[in-house]
Every structure is written in C-alpha cells, then in structure tokens.
Amino acid sequence: MKLSINKEQIITQLQSLAAVADKKQTLPILSNILIKADEEEIAFKSTDLEVELEFVIAHKSEIPGEITVPAKKIADIIKELPDGQIHFELNEDTTKLVIKSSSGRYNLSTIPASDYPDFDVVKSDQVYKTTSESLIALMQKTSFAMANQDWRHYLNGCFFQKNLNDLVMVATDAHRLATYTLPLEQEGEFSGIIPRKTIIELLKILPKSDEVVSFYINANNIVFMSKNFTFKSKLVDGNYPNYNQVIPSGEGLEITVNRKQLLDALSRVSVLSSEKFKGVKLNTKDESLDVSAHNPEQESAEELVPLTKSAEGFDIAFNVNYLREVLTNIEDEYISLVSYGPDKSAIIKSSDLDQTLVLMPLLL
Structure with missing residues (x-):
C-alpha cells in the first residue's frame, strides 16, 4: 500500500475514528x-463492536492495499504534523506503516486487515431521508437530558421514534426530560433507543448543512449514511418509559422572565446552596421572582429578578444544575416557567413549539 494525501482531507476524520x-x-x-486503499478511493474504518464509523474519500492510491494501525497514535501524529502532503507506505514485510511528511518520518506498528471484525447489520428495505440540520436539531435539543452510566441502561441514550408524519427524539435521566419533534412525511413507523456514545459522535461528524442523510433502523441496529460516511450502531436493549405520562397538562401558574438575568442570578445564589442537593427556591413576590438558596452551615443567598409576567402563589424548588442546563439549551431572550405545584413537574417554555422541556422539582 502506498498513497499520498493532504492533511486537511483526513485530520477531522481520523479524530472521529x-x-x-x-x-x-x-x-x-x-x-x-x-x-483500505484502492485505485479510486480510500476507506477509513473503526469500531468497538457497539458502533462502527467509516469514512470514504475519493482519492487515487499509487499502490492499493489494506492494513490496520493504532487509532489514537495515527490521529495524534497527523494532528501534530505541519499542513501539506502526507505519505503513507507499508514496509516490505507489512509490519510497519511508514508515515512521511515535510517534518519527519514515523513507523507505526500494524495488525493485518484480515483480522478486522465485521459489524454485521441486517439491511432494511425502508430507508428514511432527512437533512443533517434536522438530525443535529433533534439531538442538540434533547441529548443534554440523557442519563450517564445510569443503572437503568435504557436511559443512557435518546429514544428515537417515527409516528405518522413526525420524527420524535426524547431524552431523560428521571430529573429532567426533553423532547423535540420534526416533520418527516414518509411511510413507516419505528422506535428505538440510540446509545449515548452514538449521539455524541454523530453530533461531531454530521455536517452543519442541509446535506441529505439517509438512515434505516431494525430491531437491533440503526445505520446513518451520508455521501462521506456510514455510521452503524447497536440500539440499547430495553423498553423506554412512557414519557408522555411525565409531561404535565392542565392549568398551571406561569411566569415569564429574562433568561440571562435568571441564569446570572442562579449562578450567584447557587454558591451558597447545599452541596448535596444543589437546591434553589423560586417564588414570586409581586412583579419579581425571588431566587434563594441556603445550606447546612446556615448560610443563605437571595436575589430578586424582575418578571414580565407574574403569577401569585408561584413557589417551587429545583436542582440548580439541572435548571441552568435546561436554560442554557434555550436561545430565547425570555422564557416561561409553568408550575403545577411544588411537588409536581414543571414545564419550561420557549418560542420553539417543537420542543418540550420538563423539570422535576426538589422538595426542600
């Protein structure tokens, strides 16, 4: 195998791989x-047997061939090399991949390509098409609420569902819940739980454009395909909870506040919140929101934030970290908080009607 390629053609791909x-x-x-290099293209592939990522670059090689090399080492070397052409060549006994650039020469150990495992996926007849922008929106608007290493393994990812003409993505860690809905007028319905790692890596590699991305899903796997990459992933085995039961409905007490002013007040007040529960209390005082916290050392903090819409009797407490994270994932200048009681879930409303944000209260 022998080929030359420009650093900028492979640097981001190698980091993702x-x-x-x-x-x-x-x-x-x-x-x-x-x-894997042939006369027309070069394919780069990596897997941990839970997910598999493959990039294909249209590029002619001097001598076709295939080999495997340590992922982190080749990514780190290419990252540090100066811009320009990089030359790859297998030595005579194929035990080393020689990398040459204008600054030096590197010999990487290899393992034969014949030992590389296959990531078998049953191809589905139903292939869906959407845009990269839509997939990014679905994931960015929900994934912050995913659980991380929760014993309830089905929460360690995003629930992905198609019903009639909508694509829905849901994430929850039992403390907060986020859903996002986008139209997709294609026949067929499906549901599955996409693992946390898959969501995180997809957000890195999906192009920030309206490029078409195809995907198909079966009982065990989901596969995303664009013109440059194919991403295969196992699905999380388990039944996702009925998230609609968590979303409150009916009449609630609604207040509207400047998002940044509330975030700034939460940052200051939370310094004196309990280390264990990180609780902050929100209650209305006339046309202001009283934001307060205290801790076991009998220290306390309190700030008043002006409201553009007030509601008498609004009184609820939250974990400040969860509240701040939800507010950070909204871009609006003003947001609304709807409380259904101090011991019931609250809704955070923005101008984006496709997004639902629910936050569980703390009982202080």
Missing part, C-alpha cells in the same frame, strides 16, 4: 483503524 475505536483494549485490533 479514534473517538469511536475501543479504548478498553479488550481486543488489540479494536484499538486500530482499518485503512
């Missing part, structure tokens, strides 16, 4: 990237 490759080193080959 290294992130996907297995870091636990259960099998040495899983810590490697597979490089």
Whole structure:
C-alpha cells in the first residue's frame, strides 16, 4: 500500500475514528483503524463492536492495499504534523506503516486487515431521508437530558421514534426530560433507543448543512449514511418509559422572565446552596421572582429578578444544575416557567413549539 494525501482531507476524520475505536483494549485490533486503499478511493474504518464509523474519500492510491494501525497514535501524529502532503507506505514485510511528511518520518506498528471484525447489520428495505440540520436539531435539543452510566441502561441514550408524519427524539435521566419533534412525511413507523456514545459522535461528524442523510433502523441496529460516511450502531436493549405520562397538562401558574438575568442570578445564589442537593427556591413576590438558596452551615443567598409576567402563589424548588442546563439549551431572550405545584413537574417554555422541556422539582 502506498498513497499520498493532504492533511486537511483526513485530520477531522481520523479524530472521529479514534473517538469511536475501543479504548478498553479488550481486543488489540479494536484499538486500530482499518485503512483500505484502492485505485479510486480510500476507506477509513473503526469500531468497538457497539458502533462502527467509516469514512470514504475519493482519492487515487499509487499502490492499493489494506492494513490496520493504532487509532489514537495515527490521529495524534497527523494532528501534530505541519499542513501539506502526507505519505503513507507499508514496509516490505507489512509490519510497519511508514508515515512521511515535510517534518519527519514515523513507523507505526500494524495488525493485518484480515483480522478486522465485521459489524454485521441486517439491511432494511425502508430507508428514511432527512437533512443533517434536522438530525443535529433533534439531538442538540434533547441529548443534554440523557442519563450517564445510569443503572437503568435504557436511559443512557435518546429514544428515537417515527409516528405518522413526525420524527420524535426524547431524552431523560428521571430529573429532567426533553423532547423535540420534526416533520418527516414518509411511510413507516419505528422506535428505538440510540446509545449515548452514538449521539455524541454523530453530533461531531454530521455536517452543519442541509446535506441529505439517509438512515434505516431494525430491531437491533440503526445505520446513518451520508455521501462521506456510514455510521452503524447497536440500539440499547430495553423498553423506554412512557414519557408522555411525565409531561404535565392542565392549568398551571406561569411566569415569564429574562433568561440571562435568571441564569446570572442562579449562578450567584447557587454558591451558597447545599452541596448535596444543589437546591434553589423560586417564588414570586409581586412583579419579581425571588431566587434563594441556603445550606447546612446556615448560610443563605437571595436575589430578586424582575418578571414580565407574574403569577401569585408561584413557589417551587429545583436542582440548580439541572435548571441552568435546561436554560442554557434555550436561545430565547425570555422564557416561561409553568408550575403545577411544588411537588409536581414543571414545564419550561420557549418560542420553539417543537420542543418540550420538563423539570422535576426538589422538595426542600
């Protein structure tokens, strides 16, 4: 195998591939990237057997071939090399991949490509098409609410569902819940839980444009395909909870406040909140919102934030970190908080009617 390619054509791809490759080193080959070069294109692939990412670049190689090399090492080397052409060549006994640039020469150990595992996925007849922008919106508007290493493994990801003419993505860690809905007028319905790692890596590699992305889903896997990459992922095995039961409805007490002013007040007041519960209390006083916190050392903090819409009797407490994270994921100047009682879930409303944000209260 022998080829030359410009650094900027592969640098971001190698970083993504290294992130996907297995870091636990259960099998040495899983810590490697597979490089497959022929006369028309170069394919780069990595997997941890839970997900698989493949990039294909249209590029002619001097000598076709295939080999695997350590993912992190090749990504780190290419990242540090000066801009310009990089030359790859297998040595005579294929035990080393030689990388040359204007600054030097590097010899990387290899494992034969024949040892690289296949990530088998049953192809589905139903392929859906949407835009990269739509997928990014679905994930960005919800993924902050995913659980992380929760014993309820089905919460460690995003629930992805199509019903009639809508695509829905949902995430919750049982403290907050986020849903986002976008139209998709294609036949067919499906549902599955996309793992946390898949969501995080997809957000890095999806192009920030309206480029078409195709995907299909079956009982165990989901596959995303664009003109440059294919991303395969196992789905989380389990039943997602009925999230609609968590979303409150009916008449509630609604207040409207400047989002940044509330965030700033929360940042200051939370310094004196309890280390364990991180609780802040919100209650209305005339046309202002009283934001307060206290801790076991009998220290306390209190600030008044002006309201553009007030509601008498509004009184609720939240974990300040969860509240701040929800507010940070909204871009509006003003937001509304709707309380259904101090012991019931509250809704945070923005101008984006496709998004639903629910926050569970703290009982202080």
